[in-house]
Amino acid sequence: MNKRFENFQEKRMHIFSEIVDRYWNGKLHEEKDLENLAYEIKEKYEFEEKDMNFIKNHIRVAMGLDPSDNKKFECEIKNIKEYKKVNKPIVTKIDGACEYCEKECSCEDSCKYEAHIYKRTKGPIIENNKCLNCGECVKDCDFGALADKIEFVPLIDMLKDKNTKVYAAVAPSITGQFGDATMGQIRTGLKLMGFEDMVEVALFADILTIKEAFEFIELVKDEEDFYLTSCCCPVWFKLVQKKYPELFEHMPPSISPMIASGRFLKKLYEGSKVVFISPCIAKKAEAKEKELEGDIDFVLTFRELKTVFDTLNINLSQLANDEKDQASFAGRVYARTGGVSFSVKSVVNRLNPKRLIKLKSKKVHGTKACNKLLSELSSNQKIDYNFVEGMGCNGGCVGGPRTNIDVAKATALVNEFGEDSLIMTPFDNENVFKILSQFNVDDINKMMENEEIVNMLKR
Numbered sequence: 160m161n162k163r164f165e166n167f168q169e170k171r172m173h174i175f176s177e178i179v180d181r182y183w184n185g186k187l188h189e190e191k192d193l194e195n196l197a198y199e200i201k202e203k204y205e206f207e208e209k210d211m212n213f214i215k216n217h218i219r220v221a222m223g224l225d226p227s228d229n230k231k232f233e234c235e236i237k238n239i240k241e242y243k244k245v246n247k248p249i250v251t252k253i254d255g256a257c258e259y260c261e262k263e264c265s266c267e268d269s270c271k272y273e274a275h276i277y278k279r280t281k282g283p284i285i286e287n288n289k290c291l292n293c294g295e296c297v298k299d300c301d302f303g304a305l306a307d308k309i310e311f312v313p314l315i316d317m318l319k320d321k322n323t324k325v326y327a328a329v330a331p332s333i334t335g336q337f338g339d340a341t342m343g344q345i346r347t348g349l350k351l352m353g354f355e356d357m358v359e360v361a362l363f364a365d366i367l368t369i370k371e372a373f374e375f376i377e378l379v380k381d382e383e384d385f386y387l388t389s390c391c392c393p394v395w396f397k398l399v400q401k402k403y404p405e406l407f408e409h410m411p412p413s414i415s416p417m418i419a420s421g422r423f424l425k426k427l428y429e430g431s432k433v434v435f436i437s438p439c440i441a442k443k444a445e446a447k448e449k450e451l452e453g454d455i456d457f458v459l460t461f462r463e464l465k466t467v468f469d470t471l472n473i474n475l476s477q478l479a480n481d482e483k484d485q486a487s488f489a490g491r492v493y494a495r496t497g498g499v500s501f502s503v504k505s506v507v508n509r510l511n512p513k514r515l516i517k518l519k520s521k522k523v524h525g526t527k528a529c530n531k532l533l534s535e536l537s538s539n540q541k542i543d544y545n546f547v548e549g550m551g552c553n554g555g556c557v558g559g560p561r562t563n564i565d566v567a568k569a570t571a572l573v574n575e576f577g578e579d580s581l582i583m584t585p586f587d588n589e590n591v592f593k594i595l596s597q598f599n600v601d602d603i604n605k606m607m608e609n610e611e612i613v614n615m616l617k618r
Contacts, residue, residue: 163205163207163210164256164259164302166301167256167301167303168301168303171303172466173200173203174214174218175309175311175463175466176466176470177196177200178218178221178312179312179467179471181196183315190231190232190233190234190235191232193218193236194231194232197214197215197218200214200218201214210255211230212254212255213254213255213256215232216253216254217253218232219235220308221309221312222235222239223239223245223312223313224238224239225246226251226252226253243316243317245308247447248290249440249443249444249447250292250296250305250306250440251305251306251307252304252305255304256304257302259302289401291394291398291401292307292394292444293440293526294439294559294561295526295560298560298561307440308443309463310457310459311457311463311467314434317353317432318353318354319353323430323431324355324430325431325434325456326354326355326356326357326431326433326434327349327354327357327358327434328358328363328420328421329358329359329360329435329436329437330360330436330437330439330494330556331359331360331361331486331490331493331498331573332461332495332555332559332573333437334491334573334575335568335569335572335576336563337464337468337563338476339476340476340478341480341482342359342482343479343482343483344475344478344479344480345357346481346483347478347479347480348468348475351473352467352473355431358424358485359485359491360416360419360420360435361416361485361487361493362420362485362490362588362594363416363417363423363490364416364490365487365489365502365585365588366419366423366585366591366595367413367415367416367419368489368490368499368502368505368585369591369603369606370606370607370616371388371411371413371503371506372506372507372509374386374411374413375503375507375518375546376510378411379516379518379546381516382516382545385409385536385544385545385546385547386409386411386545387399387406387409388503388547388549389410389411390413390416391415391499391550391556392415392549392551393415393441393442393444393551394441394551395529395549395550395551396415397441398529398549398551399549402530402533403534405537406533406536414617416490416493417445417455418445418446419616420455421433421454421456423615425454427594427597432457433454434455434456434458435458436458436464437459437460437461437556438461438552438556438557438558438559438560438561438562439552439561440561441551443458450618451618460559462563463561484580484581484582486582487583488577488580488582488583488584489501489502489583489584490588491576491580492573492574493556494555494556494569494570495555495556495573495574496522496524496550496555497520497522498573499548500518500520500522500548502584503546504518504520504546505583505584506584509584518545519543519545519546520544520546521542521544521547523547523548524549524551524552524553524554524555524558525550526551529549532547532549553566554566554567555570557569557570557573595609600612
C-alpha cells in the first residue's frame with residue numbers, strides 16, 4: 160500500500176482547512192497562491208511530482224469546483240468569486256490514486272445496488288445519471304480516488320458581506336455532533352462566522368408532518384392502499400423514482416424539510432441566502448435538482464463545519480448559550496429511523512382519532528434494506544402495513560456519511576434532545592402557527608386549503 164495516499168480523508172480535511180484559512184484571511188488572491196498551496200501539501204505528505212495533478216484536483220474539489228486535466232490553476236479563484244455556486248456532479252472521481260491501490264476496491268460493494276460504481280483497470284467509474292449520491296463510496300474510499308465537492312469557499316464572501324443575510328438551517332441530526340456544545344452555543348458560533356441566525360429544520364419537518372398526515376388520511380382509505388413517504392431522504396426518493404416507477408405513484412410530491420426551510424425563509428426574509436447543514440452528501444445533490452434549484456444556496460456537512468470552526472478558532476464550548484426552542488419532539492426525531500412514522504402517526508391520530516384505517520408503519524434504513532423492501536412491494540406481495548418510511552443511511556440521518564459521532568450515540572442524543580423540547584407534536588408548535596399566519600392561515604386544519612402553502616410544499 161502506498162503510504163502517501165493512506166488516510167486521505169484526514170489529509171483532505173487538512174487541504175480544506177488550509178484553503179479556508181487562506182481565503183478567509185485574504186491570502187488567496189490569484190492562482191499562483193493555489194500553486195504554492197499545492198506544493199506545500201506535496202512536501203508535507205511526501206507526495207511525488209507526478210502526484211501534483213491529484214493534489215490540485217483535491218484543492219479544486221475542496222473549493223467546490225470540478226476536477227480538471229489542466230496541469231496549472233487557471234481561473235479557479237475568479238470562478239468562485241463570479242459564480243458563487245457549486246454545480247453537479249457532487250461525487251467525483253479524481254485520477255491518480257487508484258493505480259497505487261493494492262486492495263480490492265471497497266467502493267464497488269458499498270453501493271452496488273444503486274450508485275453503479277464498478278471496478279475497472281483505472282479505478283471506479285461513476286455513472287452520475289444513476290448515482291444516488293448516498294456518499295457510501297466516498298466514505299469507504301480512503302485513498303482519495305472519490306470525493307464530494309465542499310461548498311464553503313463560495314459562501315465566504317457572502318458571510319463577510321454585511322448586506323447579505325445568510326441563515327443556517329441545521330438538520331435534526333445535529334445534536335451532539337460538536338461535542339458538548341449546546342444548540343445555543345452552535346447558534347452563537349454560526350453568528351460569529353457571519354450567519355444572521357440558525358434555524359432548526361425540525362420546525363419545517365413539523366409543517367411537512369401535518370401535510371403528510373392530511374395526505375395519508377386522503378389517500379389510504381382501505382386495506383389495500385399504502386403510502387410511501389417522500390418527505391425526508393433524497394436517497395430513498397431517488398431510489399423509488401429511478402428503479403421503481405410503478406411505486407412512485409404512491410409517493411406524493413412533497414419537498415423535504417431542507418427544501419421547505421429554504422422556501423419559507425426566503426419568502427419571509429426577502430433576498431436572504433440559506434445554507435443547510437447536515438451529515439448528508441445526497442442533500443448537496445438534492446439542492447441542485449432542476450425543480451428545486453435556488454431553494455437552498457449551499458449545503459455543508461457536519462464534518463466540514465467542524466473543520467471550519469477549528470480553522471477559525473471558534474471554540475463552541477466557551478461561547479454564550481443562545482437557546483431557542485423552535486421544534487417539537489416529533490420534528491426533532493426525524494433524525495433517526497422511525498422518526499417520520501412516529502411524527503405522522505401522532506398527527507393522524509390528532510386529526511382523526513376515530514379513523515378506522517389506522518396508520519401501520521414499515522420502517523427500513525440502509526440502501527440495501529430499502530432496495531429489498533421496494534422489490535418486495537413491486538412484486539405485489541401481501542403487506543400488513545400502509546405507511547412506508549425509507550432512509551438511505553443505517554440508523555437514519557444520524558448514520559450519514561459525514562457525521563462526527565457514531566450512530567448509537569447520535570440516536571440517543573437525538574431522542575434526548577427531542578424529549579427536552581417543550582413542544583410534543585407539530586399541532587402544539589406555536590412557531591408553526593406564527594409561520595402559517597404570515598400566509599393568512601389562522602387554522603392549522605385549513606393549512607392545505609391555502610394555495611400558496613400547497614405550492615410551497617410541492618416538488
